[in-house]
Amino acid sequence: MAYVAIADRDTHLHDPQTFVTKYIWSQDHKVIAIQYSLIAIGVGLVALVLSGMMRLQLGFPDTFSFITPNNYLQFITMHGMIMVIYLLTALFLGGFGNYLIPLMVGARDMVFPYMNMLSVWVYLLAVLVLLASYFVPGGPTGAGWTLYPPQAILPGTAGASWGIILMLVSLAIFIVAFTMGGLNYVCTVLQARCRGMTLMRMPLSIWGIFMATILGLLAFPALLVSAIMMILDSLIGTSFFMPAIVSMGEQLAYEGGSPILFQHLFWFFGHPEVYIVALPAFGIVSDLLSVHARKNIFGYRMMVWAILAIGGLSFVVWAHHMYVSGMNPYFGFFFATTTLIIAVPTAIKVYNWVLTLWHGDIHLRVPMLFAIGFIFTFIHGGLTGLFLGNVTVDLPLSDTYFVVGHFHMVMGVSPILVVFGAIYHWFPKITGKMYNETLGKWHFWLTFLGTYSIYLPMHYLGILGVPRRYFALGETEFIPDSAHIANESITISALIVAVVQILFIINMVWSTWRGQKADPNPWGATTLEWQTPDTPPKHGNWGPKLPEVYRWAYDFSVPGAARDFIPQNEPLDPKIAPGRDHGVHA
Amino acid sequence: MSTTVLFVLVLAGVVGWWLFARQLTGRPWELAQRKLDDSHEGATLAVSPARTGLWVLLAVISSFFALFMSAYGMRMMLDDWRPLAEPSLLWGNTLILVLSSIAFQWTRVAARRGDRPAVQTGLIVTGFFTFAFLAGQVLAWRQLSASGQYLHSNVANAFFFLLTGLHGLHLLGGLAAWARTMLRLMQAGTALGQARQSVELCATYWHYLLLVWLVLFGMLLAT
Numbered sequence: 001m002a003y004v005a006i007a008d009r010d011t012h013l014h015d016p017q018t019f020v021t022k023y024i025w026s027q028d029h030k031v032i033a034i035q036y037s038l039i040a041i042g043v044g045l046v047a048l049v050l051s052g053m054m055r056l057q058l059g060f061p062d063t064f065s066f067i068t069p070n071n072y073l074q075f076i077t078m079h080g081m082i083m084v085i086y087l088l089t090a091l092f093l094g095g096f097g098n099y100l101i102p103l104m105v106g107a108r109d110m111v112f113p114y115m116n117m118l119s120v121w122v123y124l125l126a127v128l129v130l131l132a133s134y135f136v137p138g139g140p141t142g143a144g145w146t147l148y149p150p151q152a153i154l155p156g157t158a159g160a161s162w163g164i165i166l167m168l169v170s171l172a173i174f175i176v177a178f179t180m181g182g183l184n185y186v187c188t189v190l191q192a193r194c195r196g197m198t199l200m201r202m203p204l205s206i207w208g209i210f211m212a213t214i215l216g217l218l219a220f221p222a223l224l225v226s227a228i229m230m231i232l233d234s235l236i237g238t239s240f241f242m243p244a245i246v247s248m249g250e251q252l253a254y255e256g257g258s259p260i261l262f263q264h265l266f267w268f269f270g271h272p273e274v275y276i277v278a279l280p281a282f283g284i285v286s287d288l289l290s291v292h293a294r295k296n297i298f299g300y301r302m303m304v305w306a307i308l309a310i311g312g313l314s315f316v317v318w319a320h321h322m323y324v325s326g327m328n329p330y331f332g333f334f335f336a337t338t339t340l341i342i343a344v345p346t347a348i349k350v351y352n353w354v355l356t357l358w359h360g361d362i363h364l365r366v367p368m369l370f371a372i373g374f375i376f377t378f379i380h381g382g383l384t385g386l387f388l389g390n391v392t393v394d395l396p397l398s399d400t401y402f403v404v405g406h407f408h409m410v411m412g413v414s415p416i417l418v419v420f421g422a423i424y425h426w427f428p429k430i431t432g433k434m435y436n437e438t439l440g441k442w443h444f445w446l447t448f449l450g451t452y453s454i455y456l457p458m459h460y461l462g463i464l465g466v467p468r469r470y471f472a473l474g475e476t477e478f479i480p481d482s483a484h485i486a487n488e489s490i491t492i493s494a495l496i497v498a499v500v501q502i503l504f505i506i507n508m509v510w511s512t513w514r515g516q517k518a519d520p521n522p523w524g525a526t527t528l529e530w531q532t533p534d535t536p537p538k539h540g541n542w543g544p545k546l547p548e549v550y551r552w553a554y555d556f557s558v559p560g561a562a563r564d565f566i567p568q569n570e571p572l573d574p575k576i577a578p579g580r581d582h583g584v585h586a
Numbered sequence: 587m588s589t590t591v592l593f594v595l596v597l598a599g600v601v602g603w604w605l606f607a608r609q610l611t612g613r614p615w616e617l618a619q620r621k622l623d624d625s626h627e628g629a630t631l632a633v634s635p636a637r638t639g640l641w642v643l644l645a646v647i648s649s650f651f652a653l654f655m656s657a658y659g660m661r662m663m664l665d666d667w668r669p670l671a672e673p674s675l676l677w678g679n680t681l682i683l684v685l686s687s688i689a690f691q692w693t694r695v696a697a698r699r700g701d702r703p704a705v706q707t708g709l710i711v712t713g714f715f716t717f718a719f720l721a722g723q724v725l726a727w728r729q730l731s732a733s734g735q736y737l738h739s740n741v742a743n744a745f746f747f748l749l750t751g752l753h754g755l756h757l758l759g760g761l762a763a764w765a766r767t768m769l770r771l772m773q774a775g776t777a778l779g780q781a782r783q784s785v786e787l788c789a790t791y792w793h794y795l796l797l798v799w800l801v802l803f804g805m806l807l808a809t
């Protein structure tokens with residue numbers, strides 16, 4: 001290939017001098033990653049507080065006069081949207097994607113650093129527009145995170161005039177920010193790897209982030225399209241989604257629009273979105289398990305192919321969210337089938353994680369605890385997904401707490417556990433300091449057990465038929481007293497889990513300033529980010545010379561090797577026979 | 587939605603096949619593969635990052651328009667749809683857009699030759715045709731409004747205004763890149779400098795938007 005690796009052409013690397021260009025208008029991917037993460041975690045804390053308020057209302061109805069039905073619906077909406085998009089998507093791709101991609105593939109920076117910088121500031125703008133909806137007449141929208149019309153823009157729904165518009169505009173801005181970042185992630189992975197880093201030598205973290213970015217780039221437009229049409233329906237009175245409708249005794253000017261059309265567009269985005277969040281978590285957790293079990297990941301190629309297969313299939317299952325909206329039975333059959341098919345590559349990944357642990361030299365450090373916790377919660381949520389994937393089982397369970405339990409296990413708790421594991425894992429590299437292990441373990445156990453005590457009972461509530469998105473259950477025959485007790489207990493657990501997160505914040509802040517100095521490669525990891533000349537890595541990452549890669553990312557416990565890991569940039573030692581002869585490689 | 591699904595599947599098929607054929611079947615832990623891998627230069631495609639970025643962006647924009655077309659197809663089936671008679675002016679506009687694309691291709695060839703004066707002329711001509719196209723589109727809108735066909739009169743109208751408007755916006759974005767190219771050309775003095783790559787990328791973008799327009803126009807005419 002006559003092409004000069006662009007990572008070698010340093011010309012585009014700007015040299016930041018002042019405080020402002022170093023830490024604020026910075027084009028350095030590591031600084032941008034931290035900016036993304038801090039904004040995401042900040043707005044995530046808002047969403048956490050909102051969930052606490054929802055739980056207060058559900059656990060102790062008629063107790064808090066400041067929570068009205070409208071408030072409650074606004075909390076639900078903002079909570080869901082922030083968690084899914086402004087926290088998890090931004091944190092995994094903007095945060096981890098930015099930090100890890102150039103370091104793990106051996107580049108000096110992203111390929112379009114200026115656009116990367118714009119991305120984070122546009123993201124901040126999206127967050128501000130979203131939060132601004134708290135200060136407009138009517139407050140934020142209470143339409144639910146799915147924003148279904150017609151109710152989303154009809155009077156009677158909270159925020160139907162201002163709130164919903166700000167929400168849609170904020171989403172549109174977010175999509176612009178994401179696209180700018182996403183172009184960077186994809187092009188850096190494809191074009192800026194260092195010498196010797198073939199695609200199949202990339203760590204799985206990069207594969208997960210890469211595929212999730214592609215999903216995002218292709219799926220977010222669906223949200224943008226629906227946002228544009230809904231804005232027009234609301235402001236100009238077009239009838240893309242709005243049917244002829246009588247609202248509060250008044251015939252509105254809309255005619256003939258299709259709310260179902262919105263649902264198709266929304267879920268065409270919405271289902272890939274769950275994998276936008278899940279795939280980076282899959283990738284990262286694979287690396288955490290492998291490093292802390294001192295074993296190569298089981299079935300690397302299968303893991304890569306599974307990521308690709310899940311990515312492709314996630315575009316043909318969206319209507320499993322619409323079984324109750326009414327559709328041709330053959331469509332239901334089709335989507336149930338694809339939904340069950342997508343479970344196959346997912347299950348393969350789960351088996352491979354478990355088999356990676358098998359006969360591993362497991363070190364139960366904090367990141368590993370979170371990674372193993374993830375396997376539990378993910379299996380749990382995945383299994384309930386299989387229930388819901390079948391039309392006949394889904395019909396009675398749809399819109400109940402069973403669905404809430406399912407998606408919180410699978411896309412709430414599981415990715416968040418990986419986020420925590422990943423932050424603990426890379427903390428020594430990012431800050432150069434070590435976190436406090438004891439605090440970290442307390443944080444893990446309280447969070448892990450706490451989330452189980454929150455979400456397991458929800459499955460039971462759902463099977464009883466307790467509907468989701470209800471402000472209060474009132475007096476109903478099919479809801480026994482035990483359900484109310486369960487609700488109280490869930491609320492108490494939720495409040496405890498929320499408060500426990502303070503341990504994490506204290507640990508991070510305190511360790512950043514006061515923590516012990518960390519070893520450059522404390523876990524004995526093989527991937528490139530642990531082999532940088534400086535810790536934390538300096539601008540340009542690699543000092544004068546780019547790394548060269550001589551092996552895949554999983555050379556752990558190779559027989560005959562001096563240490564139980566061999567970094568990717570260590571040349572082949574002819575004395576240590578590589579390959580499958582010694583049986584550790586799968 | 588089938589349009590979009592088709593689009594995504596075709597895209598996934600092409601990319602997946604290509605990746606598989608080339609790189610995804612290797613066993614990175616085996617010695618033979620290792621020797622091959624060690625001499626890999628790092629980049630996947632033999633094109634510049636900027637061009638890769640452009641192609642990825644075009645995939646995103648295609649997804650965007652494909653979704654609009656899916657929505658159009660689904661909404662069209664409902665009872666209240668009253669087809670719109672497209673102003674015949676659109677044919678003229680289409681011709682102008684074709685001309686602008688031809689002009690850009692000509693500029694690109696001139697840039698490859700390193701013929702600076704020709705590049706400058708070519709850019710100016712392209713810009714002229716492009717602005718003419720946009721003016722033509724606005725004129726078409728005004729003709730429609732003058733005959734009482736407003737955005738909110740019927741959803742077919744709404745789609746018409748929306749699709750032409752969004753296509754125009756993308757073209758405006760292209761014009762911003764075009765203006766930057768002009769600027770670079772001025773700064774480069776007698777040489778082409780960085781303007782050369784900009785011309786290459788912009789030309790691709792123009793052809794792409796022409797293609798989008800032809801598809802959209804075809805769909806609007808056919809329904």
Ligand code: HEM
Pocket residue numbers: 146274275277278320321339340342343346381382383384385386387388389390394397398399403406407410411412
């Ligand atoms: C084994 C794989 C999975 C299957 C078969 C599955 C199936 C389903 C089905 C059928 C529903 C619709 C339930 C209803 O509304 O009645 C649903 C909802 C949901 N699933 Fe899954 N799922 C799977 C994995 C996942 C994963 C990996 C995530 C995220 C990381 C996820 C996130 C969600 C979310 C967020 C919802 C609810 C959306 C809403 O209505 O607000 N699922 N799932």
Ligand SMILES: [Cu+2]
Pocket residue numbers: 270271274317318320321
């Ligand atoms: Cu889904």
